Amino acid sequence: MFPAKFDYYRASTVQEALDLLDAHDEAKLLAGGHSLIPMMKLRLAQPPALIDIGRIAELSGISRDGSSMRIGALTRHAEIAASELLHRECPLIAEAASKIGDPQVRNKGTIGGNIAHADPASDLPAVLIASGATIHLLAAGGSREVAAGEFFVGLLTTALGANEVITHLSVPAQPANSGSSYLKVEHPASGYAVCGAAAIVTLGADGNCSAAALCYNGITDSACNAEAVAGALAGGALDDATIGAAVDDHLAISDPLGDVHASGEYRLHLAKVYGKRALKRARDRARA
Ligand SMILES: Cc1cc2nc3c(=O)[nH]c(=O)nc-3n(C[C@H](O)[C@H](O)[C@H](O)COP(=O)(O)OP(=O)(O)OC[C@H]3O[C@@H](n4cnc5c(N)ncnc54)[C@H](O)[C@@H]3O)c2cc1C
Structure with missing residues (x-):
């Protein structure tokens, strides 16, 4: 598959990229090309111009x-x-x-x-x-x-x-006395998340949960934040039963995605199982 015709520009500074964006309607930035180029080959995207930012050193680094x-x-x-x-x-x-x-x-x-x-x-x-x-x-x-x-x-x-x-x-930076975990069920070919669960827990001086976060990829059309689960955990003991009950009783996700890889019902099942596992692993890491 070949993309539609487009003009190509290479920016060497951020200012140059901004100038090019302003000068070319509907232009797209090109970074690693691993999502944009497949979209263009499938003709799902047909930008008239690409602005390559891949060599701008000031945009890179940790x-x-x-x-x-x-x-x-x-x-x-x-x-x-x-x-x-x-x-x-x-x-x-x-x-x-x-x-x-x-x-x-x-x-x-x-x-x-x-x-x-x-x-x-x-x-x-x-x-x-x-x-x-x-x-x-x-x-x-x-x-x-x-x-x-x-x-x-x-x-x-x-x-x-x-x-x-x-x-x-x-x-x-992750707070002191905290642990985190990212677990996913991945698509066997691409590696993309069918269900990805990200958890962080912080322990108070008494060993109980002082703060928690649980968010998901792959379950809905954009990442979702299970704030009610985190709220139910805050202040309580972080034993397996408490984590299990918080997820079972407070995880509320509407409109789960359903496709050839997994039905919406199965994704919700994965969210429960992997949410609990991610929280438990985060707790164990916080305690280590
Ligand atoms: C086979 C395959 C498997 C993959 N598996 C996974 C996976 O398991 N998990 C996962 O998370 N991802 C996965 N990806 C996606 C991968 O992580 C890509 O890196 C990412 O989606 C796009 O990054 P890119 O740098 O290639 O962006 P590009 O494709 O260059 O650009 C993507 C979009 O972002 C815009 N853009 C790029 N940089 C900027 C910027 N600085 N400012 C504003 N807009 C910008 C572009 O204009 C374009 O619209 C996979 C991709 C492929 C091809």
């Missing part, structure tokens, strides 16, 4: 920024999975990145492209919501920040404006 970690939009999944800083401070995102696709996808795909594409089966959205991450956007008119919980709007749809570039993400 560093500490106060109590958060700064991850450039062009940072590849493989770099995130291998980052010692992230393993230490934000282990949930490093764990999820290590489970994306296969080595080729992890070596080409970028975090900015992944979240801009907003595939419901992507691994990063639920992880970023559970972590309380912030997404930093830049346009010719200025910059703005969007909380991950408000960035993912629906199927392949985000809060990103047409002429905006994702420059970087801020991911808060």
